[in-house]
Amino acid sequence: MTSPVIHIHNLHKTYVVSERESGILAAVQSLFHRHTKKIAAVDGISFDLAPGEVVGFLGPNGAGKTTTLKMLSGLLHPTEGEVSVLGHVPWKREKLFLRQIALVMGQRNQLIWDIPALDSFELNRAIYRIPTEDYRRLLAELTELLELESVLRKPVRNLSLGERMKCEIAAALLHRPGVVFLDEPTIGLDVTMQRRIRTFIAEYNRRFGATILLTSHYMADVEALCKRVVVIHHGRLLFDGDLAELVQKFTPYKTIAVQLGDCQFDLRSYGDVVSCTDGQFTLRVPKAETARVTERLLADLPVIDLLVEDPPIEEVIERVFAQETA
Amino acid sequence: MKALTELYAQQFKTTFAMMLQYRAALAIWMIGHVLEPLIYLVVWSTAASSRGGSVGDYSTREFAAYFLTMMLVNHVTYTWIMWEFEYRIRHGSLSAALLRPVHPIHSDIADNVSSKLITLPFMIIIAAGLALLFHPNLSPSPWVFLAAIPVLLLAFAIRFLFEWTLAQAAFWTTRVSAINQIYFVLVLFLSGQIAPLSLFPRSVQIAAEWLPFRWMIGFPVELLLGRIAPVQAMTGVGVQVAWVILGLILLKAVWRRGVRTYSAVGA
Numbered sequence: 233m234t235s236p237v238i239h240i241h242n243l244h245k246t247y248v249v250s251e252r253e254s255g256i257l258a259a260v261q262s263l264f265h266r267h268t269k270k271i272a273a274v275d276g277i278s279f280d281l282a283p284g285e286v287v288g289f290l291g292p293n294g295a296g297k298t299t300t301l302k303m304l305s306g307l308l309h310p311t312e313g314e315v316s317v318l319g320h321v322p323w324k325r326e327k328l329f330l331r332q333i334a335l336v337m338g339q340r341n342q343l344i345w346d347i348p349a350l351d352s353f354e355l356n357r358a359i360y361r362i363p364t365e366d367y368r369r370l371l372a373e374l375t376e377l378l379e380l381e382s383v384l385r386k387p388v389r390n391l392s393l394g395e396r397m398k399c400e401i402a403a404a405l406l407h408r409p410g411v412v413f414l415d416e417p418t419i420g421l422d423v424t425m426q427r428r429i430r431t432f433i434a435e436y437n438r439r440f441g442a443t444i445l446l447t448s449h450y451m452a453d454v455e456a457l458c459k460r461v462v463v464i465h466h467g468r469l470l471f472d473g474d475l476a477e478l479v480q481k482f483t484p485y486k487t488i489a490v491q492l493g494d495c496q497f498d499l500r501s502y503g504d505v506v507s508c509t510d511g512q513f514t515l516r517v518p519k520a521e522t523a524r525v526t527e528r529l530l531a532d533l534p535v536i537d538l539l540v541e542d543p544p545i546e547e548v549i550e551r552v553f554a555q556e557t558a
Numbered sequence: 559m560k561a562l563t564e565l566y567a568q569q570f571k572t573t574f575a576m577m578l579q580y581r582a583a584l585a586i587w588m589i590g591h592v593l594e595p596l597i598y599l600v601v602w603s604t605a606a607s608s609r610g611g612s613v614g615d616y617s618t619r620e621f622a623a624y625f626l627t628m629m630l631v632n633h634v635t636y637t638w639i640m641w642e643f644e645y646r647i648r649h650g651s652l653s654a655a656l657l658r659p660v661h662p663i664h665s666d667i668a669d670n671v672s673s674k675l676i677t678l679p680f681m682i683i684i685a686a687g688l689a690l691l692f693h694p695n696l697s698p699s700p701w702v703f704l705a706a707i708p709v710l711l712l713a714f715a716i717r718f719l720f721e722w723t724l725a726q727a728a729f730w731t732t733r734v735s736a737i738n739q740i741y742f743v744l745v746l747f748l749s750g751q752i753a754p755l756s757l758f759p760r761s762v763q764i765a766a767e768w769l770p771f772r773w774m775i776g777f778p779v780e781l782l783l784g785r786i787a788p789v790q791a792m793t794g795v796g797v798q799v800a801w802v803i804l805g806l807i808l809l810k811a812v813w814r815r816g817v818r819t820y821s822a823v824g825a
Contacts (some may be wrong), residue, residue, distance in 0.1 A: 247823065307653050323821060327567040330659040342654040344572065346579040351572050358568035359658050361561050387579075 236280035237443040238304065239413060243313035245274040245299050245467075267381040270462075275467035276313070276426040286437050286444040288458035288475065296467040297447045298337075304445070305335040317411055331360055334409040336401055336417055342504045343388045349399040350384040351407060360407035367406065374402040377432050394425035401429065405436060412436075414446040418453055430456045451542060463552050470552045483543050486522045488515040490529055491537035502529060565660060569668035577673045590685055591633045598752060599625035599692065608796060614757045623694035623783055624754055626656050626685050631778045632751065635668055635714045640741070643725035645733045647820070658816070663809075672720065685726035698784040702758055705791050709778045712798035717774040719805030744769075750776025770801045 251269055252262040259556040274296040283288055291297050303315055306322035307331065315322055320329035339373055343352045357367045378398045383391055391399065401417065416431070418426040430453055437444055437457075448454055454461060454475060461478055463471040471478055488503070495508040502525050503517035517525045522540055529535060577584060602621040606613045616624065646652040653664040689696075702709055710780040728734045746752050749763070749771035753765055777794050780786050788796065 241808065302653075305657060307656060307821060309818070329658040330657060333657075334659055337650075341651075342657075344576060347572065347575045355568050355572045358561075358565045359660050361564075495678055 234283055237283050237318055238281035238286075238445065239314065239316045240280070240300075240304075241278045243274055243277050243300065243315060243316040244272065244311045245296070245301065245303060245308060245314075246272045246311045247273055270313065271458065272467050274303070274464075276327060277464060277467070277469045279462050279472050280467065281443050281445060283443055284437070284441045286433070286446065286457050288454040288461040289464070290454065290461055291447075291464040291470075293389050295464045297464065298415055299467075300464070301415050301445070301447070305333055305413055306330070307335075313401045331407060332409055333411045333413070333536065334404040334407070335413045335415070336404045337415040341388075341396070341400060343403055344400055345389050346387055348385045349380075349388055349391075349403065350398075352388070352403055353384075356403055362407055366408075370408065371402075377435060378402055378428070394421045397421060397425070401432070410438060410440070410442055412442050412444045414444065414448075415432060416447055416449065418448060418450055426450065426453065426478050433457055451548075465552070478552070479542070481550065483548050484519050485516045485543060486519050487541045487543055488517055488522070488526065488529070489513070489541065490515065490533075490535055491535075491538040492533060493536055497533065499529075519545070527536075562664075565664060565670060569665055570672050573665070573672040574676070576669075577676050584673060587638070588633075588677055588680060588684075591636070591681065592629060592688075594751075595625040595629040595632065596688070603692070604815055614754070616754055616757070617695065619695035620783070622689075623696040624779060625693065626688055626694050627696070627782045628751065628775065628779045629685055629688075630681060630780070631710065631713070633777075634674060634677065634707055634710055635717045635774055637666075637718050637721045638735070639666060639718075640721050640725045640738050644728035644732070647728050652820070655821075667718070670714075675761055692724065696783065698782055701788065702781060705795075706778065706782055706790075708795060709781055709791070711797065712795065712802060713774050713778045716770055716798060716801045716805055719802065719809050720770055720774075721814050723805065726812050726816045729819050732789045744760035745771050747771060748781060748809065749774055754780075761769070770805075773798050773801055803813045 248268050248270055250262070250266050252258045252267060277296075277300065289297050289300070297546045299308060303310050304317055304322055306325045309323045316333055318329065320326055322329065343349055344355075353371065356362075357364075362370075375384065380398060380399065380402060383395045383399065388399065398415065405412070409511065417433070418429050421429070433446070434457055436442060442468060444457075446453070446457060458475055460473065461471070462469065463478065471482075487506070489512060490499075491512045493511040495511055495513070497513070497527060499505050499513055499515060503515040503521075505515040506516055508514070515525070526538065529538065569783075599622060602613065602616070602625070603618045606616065606618040606621055613621075626645055643652075646655070652662070655665075721741075725734075727737050731737075747758075748755075748766045748769055755766050755772060755776050758766070766776070768806065773794070777786075777798070781791055781794070
C-alpha cells in the first residue's frame with residue numbers, strides 16, 4: 233500500500249460569527265455586547281486519498297466541502313485535527329507545496345479580467361518557474377484538449393462562462409500540479425461544455441497520474457470521473473466508498489416520468505405514483521424492475537413521452553443522511 | 559535571483575498590457591494629480607502677491623516651483639493599494655494570490671512601476687506646460703538631480719511599504735475608508751502636500767521630521783528646489799533608509815498576522 237497523498241484525520245473547522253436581532257435597539261445593544269455563535273463547518277472528518285485517485289466529494293450546499301478544500305489547499309487554518317497533502321502541512325503555504333497543487337473554484341477567477349488569457353498563462357509560467365519547453369508543450373496539449381485556440385487571444389472579459397472556465401482550468405494546470413482540487417468545475421455550463429471538461433479532467437488524471445478531489449452538484453460529473461465518493465453533511469462524514477455502492481445502497485429506485493396527456497389513468501400497479509401534473513406522471517420504481525415496468529407502460533398505455541432518470545444527487549445524499557440519523 | 563528577474567519581466571509585460579486597458583482610469587488619476595497641486599499653487603501665489611510678493615520664505619515664483627515639483631514627486635510616489643486591498647479580500651482575488659508560490663507584493667510593485675512609466679511622460683509635459691504659465695523659480699545644481707534619483711526611489715519605497723501595510727487593515731475591519739481618510743489627512747498636512755513645511759509652526763515641523771510623511775514627498779521636493787544642503791541631503795537619505803527598513807519590518811509582521819486572521823475566519 234502506497235502512502236496517501238492526502239491525509240485528513242479528525243478535521244475540524246469552527247467559524248465564530250456575530251449575530252443580532254434586527255432593529256435599532258438590538259443594534260445599540262450589539263455595540264456593547266456582541267453575541268457570537270460558533271458554527272462547526274467541518275466537524276471531525278477523516279479520509280485518505282491514494283496517489284492517482286479521482287474522488288468525488290459530495291454533500292448539499294453548506295455541508296463543508298469548500299471549507300475542507302480550502303483547508304487542503306492552505307487557505308484556511310483548521311481549528312483542530314490533522315491535514316497533510318504531499319507530506320506538507322497546507323496552511324504553512326510553503327512554496328514547494330504551492331507549486332504542486334491547484335485549487336479551481338467554479339466562480340472565482342485567477343485570470344486577469346482585461347487582458348487575454350494567454351497573458352495570464354505567461355505570467356503563471358514565470359510565477360511557477362515552468363521551463364519554456366515544458367510550458368510550450370503543455371500549452372499546446374491543453375489548447376488541443378480544451379479547444380482553446382480561438383479564445384486564448386481575446387480579453388477574458390469577452391469570453392463566455394464556459395470559455396472562461398476552460399481557460400481557468402488550463403491556467404491552474406500549466407504547472408502540472410500533482411494534486412488538484414476542483415470545486416464545482418462545471419457549474420453553470422451547458423451539457424456539451426460539461427462533457428468536454430469532464431473528458432479533460434479524466435485525461436489529465438490518466439496522463440499525469442494526478443490525484444484529484446472534486447465537488448460537483450452534477451451526478452453525471454461524478455459518475456463519469458469518480459470511482460470513489462466521499463459524502464459529507466453538516467460537516468460530518470456520511471459515506472466513503474464506491475460510487476456504485478452508494479447509489480445501490482441509498483437509491484434503490486429510479487424515477488420514470490411518463491407523459492400520458494391525462495391524469496385519469498391508474499398507474500398504481502406499475503410503481504409508486506409520486507405526482508401527476510398536466511398529464512405527466514412521476515413514478516418511483518425499484519431499480520431492478522425499471523426495464524420491465526417501462527416495457528409494460530409502453531405496451532399498455534398511450535404513452536406520448538417517457539423518461540427514466542436517476543434521482544438527483546441531492547436526493548441520494550438526503551437518503552444517506554436520513555439513513556444515518558435513523 | 560534569475561527566477562525573480564524573470565517574474566518581474568513577465569509581471570511588467572502583463573501589467574503594461576493591463577494599464578493600457580485602464581487608460582481612462584489612469585487619465586482620471588492624472589487629472590487629480592495635476593489639479594490638486596495646481597489649486598494649492600494658485601491659492602498660495604495669490605496669498606503671496608497680496609502680501610507683497612511672498613509668504614514666509616517662499617515668493618510667488620518659488621511657490622510655483624514648489625507645487626509643480628510636488629506634482630511630479632507625488633505622481634512618482636503615490637499608490638492606490640489602500641483603495642484596492644479590501645476589494646481583493648471581499649472578492650476572493652486575494653485567495654487566488656495566496657495560492658501562488660510568490661508573495662502578492664511583487665505584482666503590486668510591478669503594477670505601480672508600470673503605471674508610472676506609462677503616465678510619467680504625460681505628467682512631465684503637463685508640468686512643463688504649466689511652467690510656461692507660472693514661471694517657476696527653479697535652478698538646481700547638477701548634484702541635486704543625481705541625488706534625486708535615490709531620494710525619489712526611497713520616497714516611493716517608504717510610501718509603498720506604509721500604504722501596503724495600512725491597506726491590510728482590511729483583514730480586521732470592513733471600515734477601511736475611515737482609516738484611509740485619517741491617513742490621507744495626515745499625509746496632506748505632514749508631507750508638505752498642502753503647503754511647504756517651513757510655513758508651519760515649529761512644533762508641526764518637528765513632528766514632520768519624526769514621522770514618515772515628509773520623507774515620502776516634502777523632502778524630495780525641497781531637495782529638487784535646491785533648499786537642502788548636501789550634508790542635510792545625506793542625513794535625509796539615512797533617515798529614508800531607516801524608514802524603509804522599519805516599513806519592511808512592519809509590513810512583514812502585519813502580513814503574517816493578517817494572513818493568519820484571514821485563514822482563521824474564512825478565506
